[in-house]
Amino acid sequence: MLRSRSRAASIYAFLAFFALASLIGKSNASLGDHLPDFKECVEVCKTENCQDGDSVIPFHLRLMLWTCPAECDYTCQHVVTDRRVSRDPPMLTPVVQFHGKWPFRRILGMQEPFSVLFSLLNFLAHWQGMNRIEENVPRWHPLRKYYLGFGYFGLASWTFSMLFHSRDFPITEKLDYFGAGASVLYGLFLSVLRIFRLDQERPKYKPTLRRFWTFICVLLYSLHVCYLSFWSWDYTYNMIANVIVGIIQNVLWTAFSIYRYQKQPRTWTAWPGMIVAWIILAMSLELLDFPPWHGLIDAHSLWHLGTVIPTAWWYSFLVKDVQDDMAGERLKA
Known part of the structure; x- marks a missing residue:
């Protein structure tokens, strides 16, 4: 029970930390937004159905913060998409995006139900x-708290992902992006700390290096959040920043895996390199970006599914890593 409360408190702390920045943002239009029949459909729907507020919206949808205008927008996306699919040949890509997203079929009020499920x-x-x-x-x-820290960042990141894919609002989008960025940057922080054993107290310079590395990471993340929040909500910059940080840590873990396997040729010492290869293959799904199958599963949701097994596998490596470290300490003693 105490563990559950502690983890929940950590997630709430992330929510509070990002709340102010999450209220500031911009949205980009998509091709579907400019279609005349979509615009006309939305206006007609709102005129005919939204005069009495949200009273026409089912209760379970109102619980998910659906409003009458939002309901009109959702309905018209699918009306227009169904017309285009029945009218146009497949090579003309009749399925287009609206508000930067594919027209998903919601379940229980969730906009992208399978992305929510795979995030869970x-x-x-x-x-x-x-x-x-x-x-x-x-x-x-000494590694225990840092390995648990990896978990806390992961819990926060996937909580924000579930919120964002359930309902796309400016604040949930910000939380998702900032949570993912924090998780990726913590991965880089952990890779440097573990590979160069900055968790140790000896020699004397290591605690100083650890504090300096911590300061650098906190500073970079703070600047990242401030830039996106108060200067420009730049999707391209955010993607490039996360990719660069991810590549650096992937290179570090792969090199560490090769070096350690050469010194200690056991299967588990090669796991980091294998996990990195799996993650890279899963990330390639993002490049496809195809319309969702039956309005439910798209490339992004499959990317989320593809990270489940390597995440569980990674914790197996962390446990093995500590057990091997303790065995080495016993041999020295």
């Missing part, structure tokens, strides 16, 4: 992984 699976993979760390890594071990 990632959340559970982190939750279970943290339980394994807590059960198998003693409290005195």
